[in-house]
Amino acid sequence: MTGRETLTVEETLAALRAVGETTRLRLMALLAEAELTVKDATAILGQSQPRISRHLKLLTEAGLILRFPEGSWVYYRIADGAAGAFARDLVSRIDSSDPVFAADRERFQAIRKAKADEAAAYFAKKASTWDTERSLHASDNDVEQALLAVLGDKPFQSFLDLGTGTGRLLELLSDRYASALGIDASHDMLAVARANLAKVGLNHAQVRHGDIYALNVPPRSFDVVAIHQVLHFLDDPARALAEATRALRPGGRLLIIDFAPHDLEFLRETHAHRRLGFGHDQMQRWVEALDLKMEKVADIAPKTTQENKLTVTLWLARDPRIVTDLPVADPTREVA
Structure with missing residues (x-):
């Protein structure tokens, strides 16, 4: 299915x-809440x-959900466009008190909590290292305020955060963009980011595993x-x-923050660190x-x-x- 507004x-x-089968309808209800792996489901x-896997394959072939491999795992989520809107509308009309669907939601919340606890433990283990590095430079608040000022208040459609880490920029700019994608090479950091995005209910941003030198x-x-x-x-910042x-659209902006x-x-x-x-x-x-074209430069001491x-x-x-009226690709779609 396409990104059109109608089917x-x-x-x-x-x-x-x-969706005319109980298991597949249950899967759609879960995916309307969040991304899932086969193991989760x-x-x-x-x-x-x-x-x-067979039921997910059928839903994928029907265009209702999308499949995203990440290392040895595969994540599934509701599709975009008219197909996704159809799926979400259908799920919203299911009686939330139905015992089967209610039990699914309860088990889903238990799994989400376990993942959040695991991510928090990883973050805590690494926090001392990150805090030491943070203490060496301008405060995060000062940097974030400068970042917001540099970008300005005008909203934009799509945002790509390379090396998203804990997903902080996805959260910080969440009221500026319509959709966002965070990419990181660390599966552990992606777990932290997913937990953070889920905690604040941020559902118009996604995170993916990827290589900054070969963006998919x-x-x-x-x-x-x-x-x-x-x-x-x-080792090669220029290549990154x-x-x-x-990945920039015509007229798009590249924001670089570093020491x-x-x-x-x-x-x-x-x-x-490779570069000082x-x-x-x-x-x-x-x-x-x-x-x-370099437009703005700001030093935060x-x-x-x-x-x-x-x-x-x-x-x-x-x-x-120059921005044209030519159609552009879905920014969250992975390319071969």
């Missing part, structure tokens, strides 16, 4: 046939993995692409910037090489007189290509 008669009949519905997203599909405190971990630029140049060599050993910050001239050269404190710099560049 053809054939698509409608296919959708009705797909198997635990909730108490059925075998092959059986659950359609080209020219995002209005804003952010790379927040990621480049200093990379080029890949991020590929200004510094000499804290211990960050290489204790925090796996980036200067304005260096970033300007990279941006110009990508045919982008720490509010302290102590030595060995890092300045954070925000760079905002724009793709100067």
